[in-house]
Amino acid sequence: MGLPAVWGLLFGAALLCGGEAACGYQSCPVTKPNMLNVHLIPHTHDDVGWLKTVDQYYFGVRNDIQHAGVQYILDSVISELLADPSKRFIYVEVVFFARWWGLQTEAMRQAVQQLVAEGRLEFVNGGWCMNDEAAVHYSSVIDQMSLGLQFLKETFGECGRPRAAWHIDPFGHSREQASLFAQMGYDGFFLGRIDYQDKAQREAVREMEQLWRASGSLEPPVADLFTGVLPNGYNPPMSLCWDQSCSDDPIVDDESDENNVRSLVTYFLGAAAAQAKHYRTNHIVMTMGSDFQYENANLWYKNMDKLIKHVNAQQQQGSHIHVFYSTPSCYLWELNQANLSWSVKYDDFFPYADGPHQFWTGYFTSRPAFKRYERLSNNFLQVCNQLEVLAGTQATIGPYGNSSSFELRKAMGVAQHHDAVSGTAKQHVTNDYAKQLSSGWDACQVVVSNALASIGGSKENFIFCTYLNISVCPLTEAAHAFAAIVYNPLPRHVKQIIRLPVNGSHYSVTAPDGQAVLNEVIPVSSFTRDVRRNRGDAMYELVFQASAPPLGYSSYTISKVPTGNPTHSKLLKRLHNQALPGKQGLSWEIQNEHLRVLFDSKTGLLKEIQNLDKSISLPVSQTFFWYNASAGNVDSEQASGAYIFRPNSSESFPISKGVHLYQVKNKVVQEVYQNFSSWCSQVVRLYAGQPYIELEWTVGPIPIRDGLGKEIISRFDTNLQTDGRFYTDSYGREILERRRDYRATWNLSQTEPVAGNYYPVNSRIYIKDQKVQLTVLTDRSQGGSSTADGSFELMVHRRLLYDDNRGVAEPLLEPGVYHDGLVVRGRHLILLDTAESSAEKHRLLAQQEFMAPQLVLAPGGGPSYQPGQRRLKQFSALNQALPANIHLLTLAQWEPDSILIRLEHQFEQGESVNGSLPVTINLMNLFSSFNIITIQEMNLAANQKREDMKRLIWQSDAGTASHRSGPKLDPTQVTLKPMEIRTFLAQIQQKFYVQN
Incomplete structure (x- = not known):
């Protein structure tokens, strides 16, 4: 069932706005060129979960936690708009609006259609939610934006397409987000939160609005986006809040002793004039609304009507201030018509602080399991x-x-919210986010099972073992024989290590071509047994290397071999109850064809990495430390919490100065097990043929009986001369240089030398000198920094005892499965290479880590899908693999008769000699399982034809770049340049359902 088919079931047929519509810039109010025009923007900010769950917010239950009911907001606002054609309103969160829409009568839907067609109800942003900008990956952001924008397109047509992006609440802003918005066709971007020092500087020099050049690779103005910083976050000016949740006085203009028109008008005129001093045109904006406001919209509109009336009446007395209802796009239009030249921003807005000791950098890591x-x-x-x-x-x-993918698409859309993946919601809300994802997994497991059965030709009992990271899988633990299907979502051939919990000591593994596969059986580590507790009872792990073709699968047959003890046992070295790693003269190292890793004979810590291919040797010390989380001190009462990272001092403390070790070596894998404490351990691992080192860390429950909250980091120390510089990715795409105690756009007064230098790490962080680069890839978003030259660190876990007073009203004290504290297991991948050749390796490895093969298990021996159907042990949906620098970002069912295809060039301009070259693809013969009948190129969000994209043109200090239409699409010659994503809607004809 495709996406629009589900829309139809949920929301019914929609009427598109007609050709006579005056939506968009045509619908904007008339302004006065000789006056200061004040654009009042009625809005509500409706978090997609935070203190309450999504459902609790929508229906208005649990008002003991927070009084908020989105259904009543929409009911009330629509009623006011229908009653008065002068009024306007903007709405953002499509997940809420879509639910409300599905419950309306046809008459109400037609009335709302008309409001949208007149531009009086305007959608801004338009994603399923207002996503976070620190802990997200670009793939998920594109998907959630596309989901919301598709609903608006199907429901309201062109009039539903937002012109303005509106991220008024995320806690810092990513350059890549601006790039994505620009490629989706937005004309401008409005922000609510930027660093307090940054904002003060901008106000002083009148740079609250400028052009953001959001890519170093895409040719301007492809990723250029006009960006404005709102004056009051997203709140109204002081004394002008007229919601039922506010305590400001209403405007009283009756013959009463309470009449306050003169004082409020005088105050408003002064506030408008003061605000105008920070902006460059005769237009300013005031956000009239806030969190979950307008449940009784009459309160707001009645007072704003009076404000407009009495302020504008002052024009008869010589006032030059004109106030009216407006929208972000109408304000944006006036700025564009001012014909000014705007300054240009090239960096991002991280980290964000709202005070000297208040850096919002803790949420980069908060809730690491989620x-x-x-x-x-x-x-x-x-x-x-x-x-x-x-x-x-x-x-x-x-x-x-x-079933369909729709449930997981919706759940993933919700999970991108800036209080979801960020880790800044209450615990019960985070549990609900996880529950939604779990329901989506259930639905997609049905889809995957159906698909594998029909393609593979066998109705197997497909098993999805989701606890393999702690060596739990009932099928493999008990079965004497089973099948392992490795599905590869990447468009290139991949190799993947498979580790399965078993209770046998010898196994045979057979590849799809019938060849025997080298495998080893090793004991389940004590670390894993401690973590899994009573879940699973596997004694061993079966380890082998699998491979899978591009966009396809390989099926491996695994059988237990009845024989003696595991062959690996002779190679197993253990040391128990010993703080130091070995006896005198015993060498602790692991090695494969590409790398050698050495450990200190006194401490047991990693001490050196050697790249044998490049003859590079780098001293690297890695261990775990903890920061003492501040509970407030004489400098500030600010505590470390879900949002804020504030260590009590710059000093960090080692969890252990020496570690217990044991070691496993065999033909498939070499591992050193490091036990730092009862709650912190790590496996340093090298697989045969693997050009990177794997660190599998396990942290928790973090002890707090000493009354101290703790923030746990993994730190890498080297002798590289880095001059205060380190590098992090932005959303998993372009790389940004970071400099310690430095901001590109203002002179920083650093008050928190650790937290003030933390940045989001979505997929990788690295340091380098002129010759050597050390890169660490992460398996989730984390906070990272370089607090000293030659060193960098990643925060992996945090457990805190105090709330940081940013609204969530809970300490970050996750209970975990057993309610004694959360245990987290994760991976860091280490690459050591020359500085000039590192990019290609970390790009491809990061993409494979993000789009890892999916393992599906089955007992085997199921009946044929159809009588006489041949069983396929290997399958590829591509006629040929794509080049390494081209990624198939999206292949998804979209409209009932079409699919969505996105191709991405995943290298930056000049990043790699070979990887950064343009590539040309023939789309028409790319896929083996279907034929493309018709194809249309779209914008990035797939809600507008690429040929129809006509964004506003802005003049800048860097020159004016006009928007040029791309060449007419030739699907046999699709060229992608560095960092370019091209999006297509295609009608297809299936070639492959079953193979007889």
């Missing part, structure tokens, strides 16, 4: 999307039930 679950969920969603296309209707209607 951050990992969100990342895994996107991985599974892409697999589900792909198989839904490749198997056609048999993926959604099949032997395992009827």
Whole structure:
């Protein structure tokens, strides 16, 4: 069942706005060129979960937590708009609006259609939610924006397409977000939160609005976006809040002793004039609303009507201030018509602080288990999307039930919210986010099962073992024989290590071509047994290397071999109850064809990495430290919490100065197990043929009986001369240089030398000198920094005892499965290479880490899908692999008769000699399982034809770049340049349902 089919079921048929509509810039109010025009923007900010769950917010339950009911906001606002044609309103969060829309009568829908067609109800942003900008990945952001924008397109046509992006609440802003918005066709971007020092500087020099050049690779103005900083965050000016949640006086203009018109008008005129001093045109904006306001919209509109009336009446007395209802797009239009030249911004807006000791950098790591679950969920969603296309209707209607990818798409859309993946919601709300993802997984497991059965030709009992990271899988633990299907969502051939919990000591593994696969059986570590507790009882892990073709799968047959003790046992070295790693003269190292890793003989810590291919040797010390989380001190009462990172001092403390070790070596893998404490351990691992080192860390429950909150970091110390510089990715795409104690756009007064230098790390962080680069890839978003030259760190976990007074009203004290504190397990991948050749490796490895193969297990021996159907042990949906620098970002069912395809060039301009070259693809013969009948190129969000994109042109200090239409689409010659994403809607004809 495709996406629009589900829209139809949920929301019914929609009437598109007619050709006579005056929406968009045509609908904007008349302004006065010789006056200061004050644009009042009635709005509500409706968090998609925060203190209450999404459902609780929509229906207005649990008002003991927070009084908020979105359904009543929409009811009340629409009623006011229908009663008075002068009024306007903007709305943002499509997940709420879509639910409300589905419950309306046809008469109400037609009335709302008219409001949208007149531009009086305007959608801004238009995503499923207002996403976070620190802990997200670009793939998930594109998906959630596309989901919301598709609903608006299907429901309101062109009049529903937002012109302005509106991120008024995220806690810092990513350059990549601006780039994505620009490629989606937005004309401008409005922000609510920027660093307090940055804002003061901007106000002083009147740079609250400028052009953001959001890519160093895409040719201007492709990623250029006009960006404005709102004057009061997203709140109204002081004394002018007229919601039922506010305590400001209403405007009294009756013959009464309470009449306050003169004082309020005088105050408003002064406030408008003061605000205008920070902006460059004769237009300013005032956000009239806030969190979950307008449940009784009459309060707001009645007072704003009076404000407009009495302020504008002062024009008869010589006032030059004109006030009226407006929208962000109408304000944006007036700025564009001012014909000014705007300054240009090239960096991002991280980190964000709202006071000297108040850096919002803790949420880069908060709730690390949920951050990992969100990342895994996107991985599974892409697999589900792909198989839904490749198997056609048999993926959604099949032997395992009827389902679609839509549930997981919606859940992932919600998870991108700036209080979801950010880790800044209450615990019960975070539990609900996880529950929604879990329901989406259930639905997609049906899709994947149906698809694999129809393609593979066998109705197996497909098993999805979701606890493999702690060596739990009932099938593999008990079965004597089973099948492992490795599905590869990448458009290139990949190799993947498979680790399965087993209770046998010898196994045979057979590849799809019938060849035996080298495998080893090793004991389940004590670390894993401690973490899993009573879940699973596997004694061993079966380890082997699998491979899978592009956009396809390989099926491996695994059988237990009845024989003696595991062959690895002779190679197992253990040391128990010993703080130091070994006896005198015993060498502790692991090595494969590409790398050698050495450990200090006194401490047991990592001490050196050698790249054998490049003859590079780098001293690297890695261990875990903790910061003492501040509970407030004489400098500030600010505590460390879900949002704020504030260590009590710049000093960090090692969890252990020496570690217990044991070691495993065999033909498939070499591992050193490091036990730092009862709650912190790590495996340093090298697989055969693998050009990177894997660190599998396990942290928690973090002890707090000493009354101290703790923030745990993994730190890497080297002798590289880095001059205060380090590098992090932005949303998993372009790389940004960071400099310690430095901001590109103002002179920083640094008050928190640790927290004030933390940045979001979505997929990688690295340091380098002229010759050598050390890169660490993450498996989820984390905070990271370089607090000293030659060193960098990643925060992996945090457990805190105090709330940081930013509204969530809970300490970050996650209970975990057993309610004694959260245990988190994750991976860091280490690459050591020359500085000039590192990019290609970390780009491809990061993409494979993000889009990892999906493992599906089955007992084997199931009946044929159809009588006489041949069983396929290997399958690829591509006629040929894509070049390494081209990624298939999206393959998904979209409209009932079309699919969505996105191709991405995943290298930056000049980043790699070969990787950064343009590539040309023939789309028409790319796929083996279907034929493309018709194809149309779209903007990034797929809600507008690319040829129809006509964004506003802005003059800048860097020169004016006019928007040029791309060449007419030739699907046999699709060229992608560095960092370019091209989006297509295609009608297809399936070639592959079943193979007889």
